Amino acid sequence: MTGEIRRPLAALTLAVLTGVGLVGPAQLAHADASHARGPxxxxxxxxxxxxxxxxxxxxxxxxxxxxxEPQRATxxxxxxxxAAGTVVMSKWSNGAGHSVKIDHGGGWYTVYIHLRVRSVKVGDRLTRGxxxxxxxxxxxxxxTPHLHFETWYDKNGDGKTGWGGPGVERVPSVFNGAVYGNRDGQEYRNVSSNNCNVGELGPH
Structure with a gap:
């Protein structure tokens, strides 16, 4: 366990190794059926x-x-x-540390927590990369250093998403056509990034 992310024993018991497969358009449509306000x-x-x-x-x-992977490089x-979007939150909080939230349009947001350094401010317009x-x-x-990542969908259209609790609007994430995070206790090893051909881009 040395150097590993530590979680309560109950959570660690759930952390069993599972695989991830690519999903087709029909499966994605089904997954998003109740969150279809924007693509x-x-x-x-x-x-x-x-x-x-x-x-x-x-x-x-x-x-x-x-x-x-390896974890020491985190x-x-x-x-x-x-993906492209606009920064709608860039702040420090005692629990979450340095945090960023991006509005990707159509009601979709991503959140990034426990950052070592933030390089963006509210209002920055981003491209992928x-x-x-x-x-x-x-x-x-x-x-232990790690990225806490969440995908949000503003399904009720009120222009807001919360951090947790009843009625939260968090949804599983999809990267390069594969779904991640649809239930507790999942682990995906050596997931390779295809965030390529973007150069060293910054806010504009």
């Missing part, structure tokens, strides 16, 4: 091309905790936008 953005992992990462749901699906790893900052372990809930 889901075509997202890639929020890391540079061909980097390999481990994704875990632990006990908080559909949220994902991500560490680089702290300070570059974080980049998985824009640098958001660095992965870290900040905040009282940061633990």
């Amino acid at each position: 889901r953005p075509a997202m890639q992992l929020p890391f540079p091309c061909e980097q390999k990462w481990r994704l875990n749901t632990w006990g908080h699906a559909p949220a994902l905790d991500m560490v680089r 702290n300070g790893s570059k974080l980049i936008a998985p 824009s640098v958001l900052g660095q992965v870290g372990g900040t905040g009282t809930n940061g633990n």
Whole structure:
């Protein structure tokens, strides 16, 4: 367990190794049937091309905790936008540390928590591959360095999404056509980023 992300025993018990497969349009349509106000953005992992990462749901699906493979390379790893959007939150909080939230349009948002460094501010317009900052372990809930990642869908159209609790609007994430995080206790090893051919882009 040395150097590994630590979670409560109940969550660790759930962390069994499972596979992930590609899904077709019909499966994605079914997954999004109750969240169909706007098309889901075509997202890639929020890391540079061909980097390999481990994704875990632990006990908080559909949220994902991500560490680089090998894990010792996680702290300070570059974080980049998985799709175009606008920064609607960039702040520090004691629990979450450095955090960023992106509005991708159509009611879709992504959230990034425990960053070591933030490189964007509210209002920045991003393209896929824009640098958001660095992965870290900040905040009282940061633990070992990792990226806590969430995808949100504003299904009731009120223009807001919450952080947790009853009625939250978190949904499983889709990267490069594969669904991740549809239940607790999932682990995906050596997931390779296809966030390629984007160069060193920044906010504009």
